[in-house]
Amino acid sequence: xxxxxxxxxxxxxxxxxxxxxxxxxxxxxxxxxxxxxxxxxxxxxxxxxxxxxxxxxxxxxxxxxxxxxxxxxxxxxxxxxxxxxxxxxxxxxxxxxxxxxxxxxxxxxxxxxxxxxxxxxxxxxxxxxxxxxxxxxxxxxxxxxxxxxx
Amino acid sequence: xxxxxxxxxxxxxxxxxxxxxxxxxxxxxxxxxxxxxxxxxxxxxxxxxxxxxxxxxxxxxxxxxxxxxxxxxxxxxxxxxxxxxxxxxxxxxxxxxxxxxxxxxxxxxxxxxxxxxxxxxxxxxxxxxxxxxxxxxxxxxxxxxxxxxx
Numbered sequence: 001x002x003x004x005x006x007x008x009x010x011x012x013x014x015x016x017x018x019x020x021x022x023x024x025x026x027x028x029x030x031x032x033x034x035x036x037x038x039x040x041x042x043x044x045x046x047x048x049x050x051x052x053x054x055x056x057x058x059x060x061x062x063x064x065x066x067x068x069x070x071x072x073x074x075x076x077x078x079x080x081x082x083x084x085x086x087x088x089x090x091x092x093x094x095x096x097x098x099x100x101x102x103x104x105x106x107x108x109x110x111x112x113x114x115x116x117x118x119x120x121x122x123x124x125x126x127x128x129x130x131x132x133x134x135x136x137x138x139x140x141x142x143x144x145x146x147x148x149x150x
Numbered sequence: 151x152x153x154x155x156x157x158x159x160x161x162x163x164x165x166x167x168x169x170x171x172x173x174x175x176x177x178x179x180x181x182x183x184x185x186x187x188x189x190x191x192x193x194x195x196x197x198x199x200x201x202x203x204x205x206x207x208x209x210x211x212x213x214x215x216x217x218x219x220x221x222x223x224x225x226x227x228x229x230x231x232x233x234x235x236x237x238x239x240x241x242x243x244x245x246x247x248x249x250x251x252x253x254x255x256x257x258x259x260x261x262x263x264x265x266x267x268x269x270x271x272x273x274x275x276x277x278x279x280x281x282x283x284x285x286x287x288x289x290x291x292x293x294x295x296x297x298x299x300x
Contacts, residue, residue, distance in 0.1 A: 018240050
């Protein structure tokens, strides 16, 4: 086992504090043709990584039949996910970033524009809040074994 | 553009209703050696997919230096993500499943056991609730452009 690196949480990609911000975004009323275009969705993911000042390490995508796309980006700061249901003009997006540099909300806001959502919602969750890291917010996560659906 | 397939949302992987359940899980007090073992984390992800009755289509992982692992699984029903910070004995897990068969919470509960978390929290989010699909829960997602951190 390697020795712990202490509170700095430094990796080859800089300081990446544990936990962070996880943005959960619902995109409604998107043009179905965009949502069904795997290359477009992949390119939107890449640009969202740039807009969120994150570092893309790996990506993987899948085109469902007869329609629908999933694209996942493994970023140095955690991940970005896009799932589309063209037949409902709906996309489910989430972006999780740790560290002080990357900005999950900026990545989401780019995707809201890129996928041309007519309506959207955006929820921001604190991850690892009980660690008390730099990214933690005052509200602690309840240490429950059951949680209500929110 | 392909024609919409209607409310059944049938794909080659069966009926996959839009939206679904997204479980956000914080795992504290995990053995650092487990969290730093990329093969172990990947195997745990695969077994979590099985436990959650989901279908793994692609996976990608990354071992950070000096430590930390990310593993992402692209599943027919959406995704599963594991991010570890061994130096904090902490892992951030999330599992998003659509459709009626897969069970995100079961996948998370498996990972809580597999990663031997001493403490954990689990939040269940409804995704795409405004679509009113089978997976939607009564509480609607507020259609706001700003959301508090929760």
